[in-house]
Amino acid sequence: MPDWRDQIFTALKAAKIRQVGYVPDAGHARLIELCRAEPTIRAVPLTSEEEGVALAAGAWLGGQRAALLMQSSGVGNCINMLSLTKICRFPLLMLVAMRGEWAEFNPWQVPMGSKTQAVLELCDVLVYRVERLEEAAETVTAALDITYNGDLTTAVLLAQRLIGTKRWVK
């Protein structure tokens, strides 16, 4: 059985995702590496997550599908830009690596992490949460389906428990 991150990558490829915008996060490191190495995908590092919402809109205008990878702290940066996907009904999948929850070491991650899902839902983003490894790929595939069947914005939250606790002291 391949690693769950490799399975998510396979799901993105199967859905013909052609552009992947990302702000690095340790939880996404493997997925970013796979996207960067994939010739059918243009991986675009962003300075801030809201750039990725606009990137995906442009991609769609040009006939390509895009996904956006970020940490939960980046969701707050996207709020106004999500008006673009809502008002124009641009399809977009956001993959969000959670911080500020399971055994979080850094309390500064908690204010945004604890509000990430609520913020997305206030912005009318459909939210799916993955707590178990075996659910990751099928959840991403289901989210991609509903995204492109309905021209909707969706987010898959990858729980911190799933990603693993960041080790601060070596």
Add this chain to the structure above:
Amino acid sequence: MIANDRRLDRRAAMRTLLENRGELLLVTGLGSTTWDAAAVGDDDRNFYLWGAMGAAAMIGLGLAIARPDRRVLVVTGDGEMLMGMGALATIGVQRPPNLAIAVFDNGHYGETGMQASHTKAAVELTGVADACGIKAAFDITDELGLSKFAGRLRNAATTLFARIAIRADEPPRVLPPRDGVLLKNRFRRATGIEHD
């Protein structure tokens, strides 16, 4: 408007950029540049922003990557570009050869009461673009520079940036459609994208 202000007229500048546009795809920023494009003439291949301030350049990037067969022009204002200034860094890394970004710089937030913007006081956007790796960055202050840039739009081999100094005036508003779904779908249809 000051009588001896020799900076470019924004409507005339937009007309010059879009003259004989051919297959050029246009993205405009929230506010005056959207009215400028509509004043030149509404076109299905224009994608106007009525909100999402700071998005224009990044929409241009996503579009340019998706459509390497077409030239993509983003025209936005100094305030809109300042809000999304990180996009210049992101674009500097990607540098699609078919993308051009033109900033109409009047040093003011025209839609909100003509408050001074950062470019009036200190910030040089051409220098920012250049420092971000967009080396074909031009500071344009006259007709000749503008028409040279309009020519480069057609056949440049690298990402272009231009900061175009325009007068801080407010010509009458010309409003294009504001239904986002309509703007999106007609753009895709006009550029040969089937529904997916």
